[in-house]
Amino acid sequence: MKPYCDSLTVYHRRPTHAVYAGTLGIGGEHPVRLQSMTNTDTNDTEASTAQILRIAAAGGELVRLTAQGRREAANLGEIRRCLDERGCRVPLAADIHFQPAAALEAALHVEKVRINPGNFNDRGGQFDELIDRCRRRRVALRIGVNHGSLAPAMLERYGDTPEGMVASALEYLEMCRERDFDQVVVSLKSSNVRVMVHAYRLLAAEMRERGMSYPLHLGVTEAGDDLEGRVKSAVGIGALLADGLGDTIRVSLTEAPEQEIPVARILADHLAHRAGHPAIPAVDETLYHPYEYHPRRSRAIGPVGGGQTPRLWSELPEEVRASVYVTDLAGVDRIPADRIVVLTTDHPHGIAEQRAFFLRMEALGKDNPVIIKRTYRETSLEPLQIKAAADTGMLFLDGYGDGLWIENETPSQEITPEAIEALSLSILQAARVRISRAEYIACPGCGRTLYDLQRILARIKARTSHLTGIKLGVMGCIVNGPGEMADADYGYVGAGPGRITLYRGREVVRRNIPQEEALDELIELLREDGVWQEPPTA
Numbered sequence: 001m002k003p004y005c006d007s008l009t010v011y012h013r014r015p016t017h018a019v020y021a022g023t024l025g026i027g028g029e030h031p032v033r034l035q036s037m038t039n040t041d042t043n044d045t046e047a048s049t050a051q052i053l054r055i056a057a058a059g060g061e062l063v064r065l066t067a068q069g070r071r072e073a074a075n076l077g078e079i080r081r082c083l084d085e086r087g088c089r090v091p092l093a094a095d096i097h098f099q100p101a102a103a104l105e106a107a108l109h110v111e112k113v114r115i116n117p118g119n120f121n122d123r124g125g126q127f128d129e130l131i132d133r134c135r136r137r138r139v140a141l142r143i144g145v146n147h148g149s150l151a152p153a154m155l156e157r158y159g160d161t162p163e164g165m166v167a168s169a170l171e172y173l174e175m176c177r178e179r180d181f182d183q184v185v186v187s188l189k190s191s192n193v194r195v196m197v198h199a200y201r202l203l204a205a206e207m208r209e210r211g212m213s214y215p216l217h218l219g220v221t222e223a224g225d226d227l228e229g230r231v232k233s234a235v236g237i238g239a240l241l242a243d244g245l246g247d248t249i250r251v252s253l254t255e256a257p258e259q260e261i262p263v264a265r266i267l268a269d270h271l272a273h274r275a276g277h278p279a280i281p282a283v284d285e286t287l288y289h290p291y292e293y294h295p296r297r298s299r300a301i302g303p304v305g306g307g308q309t310p311r312l313w314s315e316l317p318e319e320v321r322a323s324v325y326v327t328d329l330a331g332v333d334r335i336p337a338d339r340i341v342v343l344t345t346d347h348p349h350g351i352a353e354q355r356a357f358f359l360r361m362e363a364l365g366k367d368n369p370v371i372i373k374r375t376y377r378e379t380s381l382e383p384l385q386i387k388a389a390a391d392t393g394m395l396f397l398d399g400y401g402d403g404l405w406i407e408n409e410t411p412s413q414e415i416t417p418e419a420i421e422a423l424s425l426s427i428l429q430a431a432r433v434r435i436s437r438a439e440y441i442a443c444p445g446c447g448r449t450l451y452d453l454q455r456i457l458a459r460i461k462a463r464t465s466h467l468t469g470i471k472l473g474v475m476g477c478i479v480n481g482p483g484e485m486a487d488a489d490y491g492y493v494g495a496g497p498g499r500i501t502l503y504r505g506r507e508v509v510r511r512n513i514p515q516e517e518a519l520d521e522l523i524e525l526l527r528e529d530g531v532w533q534e535p536p537t538a
């Protein structure tokens with residue numbers, strides 16, 4: 001295995017050089033930075049300023065705004081002035097797609113510019129001009145690759161794969177290196193958590209080999225809202241932070257942007273301060289498959305293992321009690337062959353200890369089925385959701401685990417058995433090992449959004465969440481929406497004010513329909529395709 005981090009059993013943050021967005025240091029010795037993005041119209045100075053102030057008050061350290069053209073890019077200067085007048089120095093980042101001219105304009109006003117190599121239309125050396133301007137004004141750059149919007153040449157060569165995403169980022173990173181410009185952060189986002197984690201690990205490995213130390217910006221795109229959005233982000237971002245990857249994070253939720261920050265805070269804090277943890281015995285790292293999904297083969301014992309769908313546990317039923325062996329890594333060598341393992345941990349770097357357990361099992365040739373168990377003492381639900389997803393999601397992404405058992409020892413009104421069951425199912429769904437309801441690839445919204453995303457997403461969910469296994473894209477705009485909903489089966493995409501276009505995969509099937517009719521039309525389309533089912537009656 002080409003290594004992407006120093007060790008699978010010793011926590012180290014990946015060494016990076018510091019990049020500065022204004023006075024905000026990202027990477028180097030700086031803590032993981034938290035950021036969000038506005039969903040106001042960037043031309044609306046007042047609304048954008050007010051929202052940025054709310055994000056900053058919630059603890060956001062960098063705020064991104066979309067700048068779809070030169071006009072929006074120029075207005076970033078106005079917004080910067082308004083914030084300065086109100087004593088808010090939070091650095092701003094401009095989000096650019098398609099228009100190099102907008103990137104050049106934005107670089108005059110903000111502290112960081114994000115470009116998407118998949119659609120940065122560099123005719124006539126505008127990338128050189130952008131680098132010169134960033135260098136002169138001390139503006140940072142983000143090379144922000146998105147699964148679903150790779151450049152045609154990359155798509156042709158690699159397909160829509162983590163390898164294609166990595167190649168796309170490296171092409172631009174090499175261009176920055178040739179120009180001796182190192183104020184660059186890089187991201188490789190996807191709404192598919194498995195693709196996202198594989199892509200970042202692969203990029204970290206490639207950068208190691210090439211002697212590159214650019215900081216990483218982590219995020220899961222189109223994660224959705226509520227439990228699903230929190231869990232998807234925590235599984236993906238958490239898996240990477242646990243191995244010391246990541247210097248700034250954005251939890252993207254289809255909610256008010258300031259609500260993203262407390263979630264990001266819990267996640268970053270949960271995975272920080274692990275350096276110097278008690279030793280975990282070294283493992284044979286060649287047995288690990290970090291860049292592809294490689295399900296572990298376990299033997300079936302009763303209802304567990306042997307390729308059966310991972311089950312949820314909250315207590316041991318009578319019929320399996322006698323066949324269970326409860327242990328942590330310390331007991332791995334003594335596991336009898338005929339037992340279901342309940343794997344526990346109280347190690348401060350528990351995710352690495354539990355991963356080491358699976359690698360040790362493999363080295364010993366043991367194929368017992370394993371239920372991954374984690375125990376918490378939380379008093380409210382949101383921290384439990386985020387921590388449990390971050391602690392267990394990676395193991396399922398890596399193909400380990402035949403069951404999941406999340407336990408909370410502290411009594412709490414919010415943390416009911418039903419809430420734990422919903423959380424556990426959501427983790428398994430985010431890791432794509434058990435699909436128990438419809439999946440929504442919903443963008444968080446930005447200045448391009450053409451309808452009330454939060455309200456519409458809630459309505460769509462209310463009517464369709466029982467459609468197990470279907471993936472629905474709910475995207476704010478037609479410019480980026482169709483590309484970025486990636487592998488959605490159907491798409492509901494803002495086409496103009498009050499107008500929606502419906503997609504089947506990548507194909508447009510209803511164009512520009514009035515918003516009031518769009519949900520019924522979507523259901524009609526599902527009916528025609530034979531995938532609609534009436535919801536279960538309560």
Ligand code: SF4
Nearest residue numbers: 443446449476477481
């Ligand atoms: S899909 Fe469109 S509206 Fe949604 S976040 Fe992306 S650019 Fe903004």
